[in-house]
Amino acid sequence: MDLNISDRRALVTGGSQGIGLGIATALAAEGTEVIIASRSLENIERAIVSIRQTHPQAKLFGCAVDLRDEQNVRQKIGGLLSEKPIDILINNVGGPPAGPMTTLPLSAWDTGYQGLLRSVLILTELVLPSMQKQGWGRLLTITSTAAKERIPNLPISATFRAGLTAWTKNLAKEVGRAGILVNNILPGPIQTSRLDELEKKSPDFYRSMQDETAIGRIGKPDEIGRVAAFLCSAANTFVTGTDVFVDGGYTRSY
Numbered sequence: 001m002d003l004n005i006s007d008r009r010a011l012v013t014g015g016s017q018g019i020g021l022g023i024a025t026a027l028a029a030e031g032t033e034v035i036i037a038s039r040s041l042e043n044i045e046r047a048i049v050s051i052r053q054t055h056p057q058a059k060l061f062g063c064a065v066d067l068r069d070e071q072n073v074r075q076k077i078g079g080l081l082s083e084k085p086i087d088i089l090i091n092n093v094g095g096p097p098a099g100p101m102t103t104l105p106l107s108a109w110d111t112g113y114q115g116l117l118r119s120v121l122i123l124t125e126l127v128l129p130s131m132q133k134q135g136w137g138r139l140l141t142i143t144s145t146a147a148k149e150r151i152p153n154l155p156i157s158a159t160f161r162a163g164l165t166a167w168t169k170n171l172a173k174e175v176g177r178a179g180i181l182v183n184n185i186l187p188g189p190i191q192t193s194r195l196d197e198l199e200k201k202s203p204d205f206y207r208s209m210q211d212e213t214a215i216g217r218i219g220k221p222d223e224i225g226r227v228a229a230f231l232c233s234a235a236n237t238f239v240t241g242t243d244v245f246v247d248g249g250y251t252r253s254y
């Protein structure tokens with residue numbers, strides 16, 4: 001299938017490792033120009049080197065930005081947009097603070113809001129006008145199956161991700177006729193440093209997640225990347241306003 005996005009420009013936030021890197025790699029493989037954004041320039045450079053190992057011709061750029069810092073986001077992404085439009089926005093950021101509901105301080109909820117939800121609102125506000133002008137755009141947000149089913153110690157993730165399900169549905173209705181498709185991917189357990197972190201807090205987390213999948217293993221970032229590339233492509237013409245589970249059958253509900 002030709003995804004037909006080799007003339008497109010994508011911004012992948014949290015693109016320097018884990019799921020974001022899996023998506024950046026999949027888009028780069030399609031010939032898309034990819035801007036990898038994360039806080040650490042060193043992480044970004046490492047990501048670019050790793051993608052170039054398999055895709056030497058990849059069109060890759062970096063952008064050091066802290067998604068929880070509004071001014072920083074407006075300055076950096078505004079600068080990118082002054083060059084040319086961003087056609088594909090991947091909203092992805094590190095996971096929020098984790099822990100039992102009763103122990104999480106209000107400041108942890110503020111951190112979660114800034115990273116998971118507020119950054120999406122700001123980035124969308126920035127990229128949408130040029131997408132509307134050109135009549136084409138793709139927005140994809142990486143959320144979590146926690147939006148649908150409880151995962152112990154992830155109430156902050158669950159709360160803001162459930163909110164993003166509603167946000168996506170609302171925005172998709174408003175911009176669909178302008179050629180803009182808006183979706184979420186809900187990853188199941190994917191082998192990244194985020195999962196290692198959760199395992200440290202709750203030993204056995206890793207094995208219990210694996211046992212809950214239908215296929216009996218943890219997923220890999222490139223398995224998210226391939227679905228993301230399709231959803232953000234010209235080949236996707238009718239999937240919008242929805243949550244797409246990429247979870248190896250982890251989720252129990254229908």
Ligand SMILES: NC(=O)c1ccc[n+]([C@@H]2O[C@H](COP(=O)([O-])OP(=O)(O)OC[C@H]3O[C@@H](n4cnc5c(N)ncnc54)[C@H](OP(=O)(O)O)[C@@H]3O)[C@@H](O)[C@H]2O)c1
Binds near residue numbers: 115143191
């Ligand atoms: N892994 C899983 O099993 C899984 C399952 C469901 C949902 N998710 C969700 O998917 C997202 C990605 O997960 P992951 O496992 O790929 O995480 P990860 O390996 O920790 O990668 C997070 C990425 O985000 C960047 N980042 C973190 N904070 C940032 C900030 N304030 N501003 C800009 N960039 C920032 C990091 O780079 P820098 O450090 O350089 O900033 C890194 O590139 C998370 O939100 C997680 O909750 C993960």
